[in-house]
Structures are given as structure tokens and as C-alpha cells.
Amino acid sequence: MRASSLLQAVLPALLAGRAIASGTTIVSALNTVDSKTEALDSTVKSWSGDILGSFPILTKSASLLLAIHKGKDAAEDSDALTSDEALGIASAVTTLATSVNSTMTTIIAAHEKFEHLLLAPVVLLDLKAQKAASDDMSNAIVAKVPAALQGIAQNLVAPIDASFNLAIDAYSISNGI
Numbered sequence: 097m098r099a100s101s102l103l104q105a106v107l108p109a110l111l112a113g114r115a116i117a118s119g120t121t122i123v124s125a126l127n128t129v130d131s132k133t134e135a136l137d138s139t140v141k142s143w144s145g146d147i148l149g150s151f152p153i154l155t156k157s158a159s160l161l162l163a164i165h166k167g168k169d170a171a172e173d174s175d176a177l178t179s180d181e182a183l184g185i186a187s188a189v190t191t192l193a194t195s196v197n198s199t200m201t202t203i204i205a206a207h208e209k210f211e212h213l214l215l216a217p218v219v220l221l222d223l224k225a226q227k228a229a230s231d232d233m234s235n236a237i238v239a240k241v242p243a244a245l246q247g248i249a250q251n252l253v254a255p256i257d258a259s260f261n262l263a264i265d266a267y268s269i270s271n272g273i
């Protein structure tokens with residue numbers, strides 16, 4: 097009796113928890129990814145190339161990876177999106193693509209500094225993990241967009257993947273392994 101009334105009390109909360117993720121949750125997750133991306137960009141930009149200054153870069157990079165994973169989770173947990181929700185997400189993705197382009201440009205430009213500290217292979221591993229997570233996140237989002245908008249959604253996420261690929265290429269060439 098007690099157990100069943102406990103279940104009755106808890107079950108609706110659990111079910112509600114499942115249904116909470118939606119368009120706004122995805123937009124908010126994407127905005128978090130965007131701000132972590134920008135934080136990484138500005139940290140690498142202002143880095144003089146010293147070993148101490150590399151630690152906050154690696155921390156911010158790890159924090160970005162975590163945010164991308166959360167974005168993927170938010171998309172996977174979401175119900176199918178309405179066209180209005182997809183529109184809001186399109187705008188967040190476009191903003192993110194701009195930030196990723198800028199951050200990857202910055203990271204490519206800093207290649208020599210990382211290599212000087214023998215950290216280029218670490219950066220390469222980070223980039224590969226972030227690209228893989230970002231691909232998963234993009235696929236999860238596209239899957240929830242209405243069928244008629246999926247082609248557009250794919251075009252919007254494509255530049256993010258292209259930016260990661262450029263940075264991965266830049267770090268793959270000269271790391272000697």
C-alpha cells in the first residue's frame with residue numbers, strides 16, 4: 097500500500113522529467129555550447145604560449161566537450177520538434193557555427209605554440225572528441241526536426257563539422273605520429 101502510493105507520487109514526476117526536454121531546452125543547451133566555444137576562443141587568442149597559460153585552455157576545452165554531450169542528451173530526450181521550435185534552433189545553430197569557425201581559426205593559428213610545448217597531440221585528441229560529440233549532437237537535433245526541414249537543418253550544421261575538420265587537418269599534418 098505504502099509502496100504503491102509512493103509510486104503514484106513519484107511516477108508523474110519521472111514522466112514529466114522525461115518530457116521536459118524540448119525546443120527551448122535544446123536552444124539553451126546550444127547557447128551553453130556557444131558560450132563555452134567563445135570562452136575557449138578568447139582564452140587561446142590571449143595566450144602567450146607559456147605552459148601555465150595552457151592549463152585553462154585544456155580546462156575550457158574539456159568543459160566545451162561536456163556541454164556538447166549535454167546538447168546531444170537534450171536533443172535525444174526531446175520530443176519531435178514543431179516548425180517554430182526548429183526555427184529557434186536554426187538561429188542558435190547559425191550563431192554556434194560562427195563561433196566554431198572563429199574558434200577553429202584561432203586554434204589553427206596557435207598550432208605552433210601548442211607544438212612548441214608538445215601539446216599539439218593533446219589538442220588533436222580534444223578536437224577529435226569534440227567533432228565526434230558535435231556530429232552526434234547535430235544528428236540528434238536533425239532527427240527531431242520536422243521531415244520537411246531536415247535538409248535545411250543538415251545544411252545549417254554542416255559548417256560546424258567543416259570547421260572541426262579544418263582544425264583536425266591542421267593538427268594531423270605535423271604532429272609526427
Ligand SMILES: *[C@@H]1O[C@H](CO)[C@@H](O)[C@H](O)[C@H]1NC(C)=O
Pocket residue numbers: 196197198200201258259260262263
Ligand atoms: C570560416 O568561414 C570562412 C567563410 O565561410 C571559410 O572560408 C573558412 O574556411 C572557415 N574557417 C574555419 C576554420 O572554419
